[in-house]
Amino acid sequence: MKSPNKLLFVFLMVSSTCMVASSSNWLMTWMGLEINMLGYIPLMFLKENSSESEAAVKYLIPQSLGSTIFIASAITSAYFNNLQTLMVIAMCLKLGAAPFHFWFPPVMASLQLIPAFILLTWQKIAPILAISSFNSLLMKPIMLIAMISALWGGIGGLNQTDIRSLLTYSSISHTGWMLASINSYNIILIAYLATYILINMSIYAFLTKEQINSHKQLFSSKEPMKFFILAITILSLGGLPPLTGFIMKLLVLMFTETKTIIIFGLIIGALVSLYYYLSLTFSTLLSFDKMHLTKTQVTSNQTILFLLSQILPLTLILFFF
Known part of the structure; x- marks a missing residue:
């Protein structure tokens, strides 16, 4: 961030999420969501080029539409209970959940890595918390x-060659699992969000440092241990057993209260996501036994990120469960 005023927008973004988490009525929730949107839009401009302006417009219009639908349905639901379903649609539109995700991939494709990371992680917290406060009668559409x-x-994500597009569709898939965890214990939703943010943090820290955009660049380096750690982190995001991402999905399946067909759909989606993650990292994992590794090949920063993304969430899970 080149200018100090970006700190103000970061503060607005964080405080608005706290406002949504602590709100006791729909008006406060709506205000928190609006402040969250207005705090994030200036953070989208890092290089201040035309693609970032286009991404800001593509982000602003669906978010404003979702906020309008939300506050209108919240007001009218006092008289017409059936209109509460529109609140679910509004929040899923702001969240970027399918089939309301039409704005999400184009925005991600036009952003730099740091704003893209914020959109994938922090900007999901407020809508998810708003959805978790909905009436239990709305759980079926959710x-x-x-x-x-x-x-x-x-x-x-099957035919994507850009790593950000791949992570975008992975985020849509993980959004489905977050929505499924709403119908279970609150601690599972919080643990899933924390795990997802930590894993993405390690991946985006690596991508920012190496300036990587495509699959071919992802594992082309003279430091094999670094890329092996990246491969394990990506597979954890995909949910490969026994990594932390798989454990979180297993907890959601164990404790969520929904129909068998919904669980079956979640599993099929996770398997397809794992397929393209395995195809992405397969050559690296197969060639790892041929590498001559030394202690100097593992840098402290990458080791810390790897431990944060894998061991820390697992420790929290064992502590609470």
Whole structure:
């Protein structure tokens, strides 16, 4: 961030998320979501080029539409209970869950890595918390959207060559799992969000340092241990047993209260996502036994990121469960 005023927008973004988490009525929730949107948009401009301006407009219009639908349905739901379903649609539109994700991949494709990381992680917290406060009668449409997101995110990532597009469709798939975890214990939702953010943090820290955009650049380096750690982290994001990402998905399947068809759809979506992650990292993992590794090849920063993304969430899970 080149200018100090970006700290103000970071503060607005963080405080608005706290406002949504602590709100007791729909008006405060709506205000928190609006401040969250307005705090994030200036952070999208790092190089101040035309692609970032285009991404800001593509982000602003669906978010404003979702906020309008949300506050209108919240007001009218006092008289017409059936309109509460529109609140679910509004929040899923802001969240970027399928089939309301039409704005999400184009915005991600036009952003730099740091704003893209914020959009994938922090900007999901406020809508997810708003959805978790909905009436239990609205769980049926939420679970349906969760299944569609998991399937769509898995299928959409199959033909992607840009690493940000791949992580975008992975985020759509993980959004489905987050929505499914709403219908279980609150601690599972919080643990899933924390795990997802930590894993993405390690991946985006690596991508920012190496300036990587495509699959071919991802594992082309003279430091094999660094890329082996990256491969394990990506597979954890995909949910490969027995890594932390798989454990979080297993906890959601164990404790969520939904129909078997929804669980089956979540599993199919996770398997498809794992397929393109395995195809992405397969050559690196096969060639790892031929590498001559030394202690100097593992830098402290990468080791810390790897431990944070894998061991720390696992420790928290064992502590609470």
